[in-house]
Amino acid sequence: MPAPGENLRINPARLWDSLMDMAKIGPGIAGGCNRQTLTDADGEGRHLFKRWCEAAGMTMGVDTMGNMFFTRPGTDPEALPVYMGSHLDTQPTGGKYDGVLGVLGALEVVRTMNDMGVTTRHPIVVTNWTNEEGARFAPAMLASGVFAGIHTEDYAKSRLDPEGKAFGDELARIGWVGDEVVGARKMKAMFELHIEQGPILEAEGKTIGVVTHGQGLWWLEITLTGKDAHTGSTPMNMRVNAGLGMARITERVHQIAMSHQPNAVGAVGQVFVHPNSRNVIPGKVVFTVDIRSPEQAKLDAMRAEVERAAHAVAAELGLGCSIEPVGHFDPVTFNPDLVRVVRGAAEKLGYAHMDIVSGAGHDACWINRVAPTTMIMCPCVDGLSHNEAEEISPEWAAAGTDVLLHAVLEVAEVVE
Ligand code: HGY
Ligand code: MN
Ligand code: MN
Numbered sequence: 001m002p003a004p005g006e007n008l009r010i011n012p013a014r015l016w017d018s019l020m021d022m023a024k025i026g027p028g029i030a031g032g033c034n035r036q037t038l039t040d041a042d043g044e045g046r047h048l049f050k051r052w053c054e055a056a057g058m059t060m061g062v063d064t065m066g067n068m069f070f071t072r073p074g075t076d077p078e079a080l081p082v083y084m085g086s087h088l089d090t091q092p093t094g095g096k097y098d099g100v101l102g103v104l105g106a107l108e109v110v111r112t113m114n115d116m117g118v119t120t121r122h123p124i125v126v127t128n129w130t131n132e133e134g135a136r137f138a139p140a141m142l143a144s145g146v147f148a149g150i151h152t153e154d155y156a157k158s159r160l161d162p163e164g165k166a167f168g169d170e171l172a173r174i175g176w177v178g179d180e181v182v183g184a185r186k187m188k189a190m191f192e193l194h195i196e197q198g199p200i201l202e203a204e205g206k207t208i209g210v211v212t213h214g215q216g217l218w219w220l221e222i223t224l225t226g227k228d229a230h231t232g233s234t235p236m237n238m239r240v241n242a243g244l245g246m247a248r249i250t251e252r253v254h255q256i257a258m259s260h261q262p263n264a265v266g267a268v269g270q271v272f273v274h275p276n277s278r279n280v281i282p283g284k285v286v287f288t289v290d291i292r293s294p295e296q297a298k299l300d301a302m303r304a305e306v307e308r309a310a311h312a313v314a315a316e317l318g319l320g321c322s323i324e325p326v327g328h329f330d331p332v333t334f335n336p337d338l339v340r341v342v343r344g345a346a347e348k349l350g351y352a353h354m355d356i357v358s359g360a361g362h363d364a365c366w367i368n369r370v371a372p373t374t375m376i377m378c379p380c381v382d383g384l385s386h387n388e389a390e391e392i393s394p395e396w397a398a399a400g401t402d403v404l405l406h407a408v409l410e411v412a413e414v415v416e
Pocket of ligand 3: 091098133386
């Protein structure tokens with residue numbers, strides 16, 4: 001068996017076909033996907049993924065948070081496995097590749113190893129982490145967070161979706177509560193292949209992102225309480241308008257992020273207006289502020305400034321104001337040794353590459369707390385993601401998966 005030289009590559013057509021077949025499950029209305037976590041579509045996607053992994057000779061384990069693990073044995077069963085994976089759940093108006101490329105790219109690595117008759121000393125495990133997106137149940141990266149000991153399982157299973165359904169009930173409803181203790185598995189390393197979800201790689205003409213760090217984030221859920229009243233007959237000076245408060249705070253979030261440039265972002269993406277009637281002044285608004293930076297000091301400063309601004313706006317308008325952090329992780333530094341392995345694989349394969357900081361959060365950010373972890377990125381068209389028009393090229397998908405193949409083979413130790 002030759003050492004995995006530059007000629008060892010994955011099967012691009014098979015990878016692309018798998019991506020397109022998975023995209024048919026939980027389709028969106030504009031060419032993307034709506035396969036939200038713990039929906040029937042998520043359950044259907046999980047079953048398809050299970051069929052594919054078992055057809056590739058792997059055996060499945062599932063933990064009590066529904067995290068799926070498929071193992072390809074190595075020659076040394078005592079050796080800690082090398083993990084690779086990401087997430088199959090999508091945003092409500094998500095793309096076909098966010099998360100899915102990392103899961104199906106990992107499957108393609110195993111399929112290629114099978115084709116080539118490659119044996120490794122360490123076992124290899126392909127992973128699908130439950131509820132990475134945090135769209136239906138906040139926070140994001142929920143199940144990998146339980147795995148890493150960030151959240152308790154009780155907290156996670158108590159999280160409610162906008163319809164008041166609990167995570168634990170929905171996981172049971174789709175039949176994916178496993179029997180493994182969450183976090184019991186030990187890893188030699190974990191790799192996550194992911195689309196960049198930003199414009200840098202494409203703009204720089206690079207095929208591979210060697211991810212050295214991930215920016216940190218806060219999700220602050222703000223509840224403003226005012227007074228429902230008639231939009232027509234209530235004089236302006238008698239209004240206690242929670243909707244106006246939300247609008248002013250949203251503008252302040254933007255200004256605060258702009259005041260910390262470069263390397264700071266902020267927006268409000270989710271808003272619930274009550275009673276959400278055309279001719280009623282909103283008496284209550286619940287909205288989530290998303291602020292991020294790779295720099296700890298900026299991240300902390302923005303949180304403090306947003307909270308001060310929110311309370312000041314509420315006081316001006318006579319609104320009640322409560323703020324609850326519903327998501328957080330500090331900036332992440334990935335494992336330098338694994339980063340070097342990824343960079344070396346890109347060089348060996350001849351792919352143009354650059355070091356990059358991940359703008360989005362990923363399961364790797366939490367697994368990095370409990371095992372040596374890093375990420376590999378490929379470009380996406382116009383940097384667009386969390387949009388049904390999200391697009392990548394088959395060449396980018398193949399290149400990222402080739403790098404994943406070579407990185408994993410190096411760390412898992414090919415047996416001659
Ligand atoms: O929010 C994020 O960065 C990730 O897409 N869940
Ligand atoms: Mn993702
Ligand atoms: Mn995402």
